[in-house]
Amino acid sequence: MSKLDKLVIKWFLGSTAVVDERTKSELGKLAIRTVFVFFMFELFFAFGSMVYLTNSNVISYENILYITMFIQILMTFIITYGFIYIPLAKKKLLRREISSEEKKQVTKEIKHSWVKLAPLLFLAYWIVDTMVNFGLNRFFENLFNLKQIISALIFTLIFSIGMYLYERKRVHVVKDDI
Secondary structure (H helix, E strand, C coil): CCHHHHHHHHHHHCCCCCCCHHHHHHHHHHHHHHHHHHHHHHHHHHHHHHHHHHHCCCCCHHHHHHHHHHHHHHHHHHHHHHHHHHHHHHCCCCCEEECCCCHHHHHHHHHHHHHHHHHHHHHHHHHHHHHHHCCCCCHHHHHCCHHHHHHHHHHHHHHHHHHHHHHHHHEEECCCCC
């Protein structure tokens, strides 16, 4: 397994997960199942959308586009969470057990990973929120609006702190048996 593969798996599972042969095997099985479910969802969703759009009197295709994008994003999250994350959590492959000496170092690693990710989260939320909510105004006028910047900053702070606390909770300290 290459270094890039391990990096992608650790990114997907979280920085506290241990990547061993059992984890890779289970992730491979679950990934195949998830890709099949994605394919079936997209197939039925595209067919259902086509039937709806050909048989209905649609006035605004822009609203239909936003609704279909929302449904696809929501279902992508639900399918990924339901078919990969929950089965891995049930098999306790997402937990990381460390000694009490390593706890401070691991907590620092988790904190640094979310601090490094915060600017990217800020930019992504800022741009996407502006694209969705700019209405009749110009994009760049709305992009540099103080209200948009503050809302992106608040989201980034709350999300980063919440994810840091969640990942820190997943790290379990084992007692030394001496």
